[in-house]
Amino acid sequence: MSKKQQLLKAAEDKVRTGGYNNFSFRELADEIGIKSSSVHYHFPTKADLGAELARQYTDNFLANLGSPEDLVVQGKKPIEVYLQQFQCALTEDQKMCLCGLLGAETDGLPDKVKLQTQRFFEQNIQWLTQAYALDERNTEQQATNRAVAALSLLEGAMLVSKAMNDNSIFITASAGLLEAR
Amino acid sequence: MSKKQQLLKAAEDKVRTGGYNNFSFRELADEIGIKSSSVHYHFPTKADLGAELARQYTDNFLANLGSPEDLVVQGKKPIEVYLQQFQCALTEDQKMCLCGLLGAETDGLPDKVKLQTQRFFEQNIQWLTQAYALDERNTEQQATNRAVAALSLLEGAMLVSKAMNDNSIFITASAGLLEAR
């Protein structure tokens, strides 16, 4: 893994733990064994690093999901897969969703970071809307509404689970998603 | 309003905008016209200020709600009132829930702040559980589950609304709460 990717990985851990202001170039540099000035070579400013972080996180998140249509072809239920991906982010990493945290503190972020964070939510709502639209009982409007509600519920369930330090809360809170069509 | 309360108010704005690391004693002091050393008089450490902030926020939040039973007596639906209180926090202040943000970054917080943040969620789940238990069709377990889900949905709806900079998302996401019993 390149130093650049190592930097992003280290930064992701810090941000998902305590937000955008919870990492410094020096910390990252120390962690991967270079000097803080070298971090500026890869990312001119902290905002550049933050924006790239959110961008990659979004792309990876969606790439790991696959398209809703493909999942159905594979005999899987898109919403279940989606829920599972959120749950893994919480239980395996023991951390909040990167963009969930950034989204919460959006008004305190540099513009380019804010923009990439917004993109995460746009793309996820789009994905979920497609997923819900596969059920023909849903109108287009209903699909969008359900998408927004599902995303909100999952981000919130993560947040509350973290706050209470109890991952079973995520299960309880998100159970409703599986019952509803 | 005492300087101490002014400090807490200024800190609340900062934290609700960008998290716990988004304010400094100097900023707060400048804003209310005293010196940073004087802030240390009121709050020995930053953690003390943060903990007191979360404590007061929780107490005010619950006090403004009143008890679920009383609301019913007044002919109001507790869940509707509860939702309304969240919505006001978002639309009037144009800011995220204080403890929602702190909860998301809980692992990066001093212990005493973490503890007070946790208390917010405990008390809110308790309140919602009581509210749902007033409908006798709900078992005790169902009431708790619904409480956790409702809290998660509302915190998440706030978060997504902030991230997308669109308060109508909150309405869309939380609409389901009013239909369900």
Add this chain to the structure above:
DNA sequence: GCTTAATTATCTATCAGTAGATACACAGGT
């Protein structure tokens, strides 16, 4: 194949600014 030139990635050293925190003095009210 060798030399030169450019690019990449790192270093050392340093900057001005800010962080939280402390010691101590001082005023005003009780």
Add this chain to the structure above:
DNA sequence: ACCTGTGTATCTACTGATAGATAATTAAGC
């Protein structure tokens, strides 16, 4: 005299950022 609240002055540590030097790698020209 004491307590409350504030101020001055200062400390150490850390922040993001920059300048300039130095290896290490790659590409181009002959």
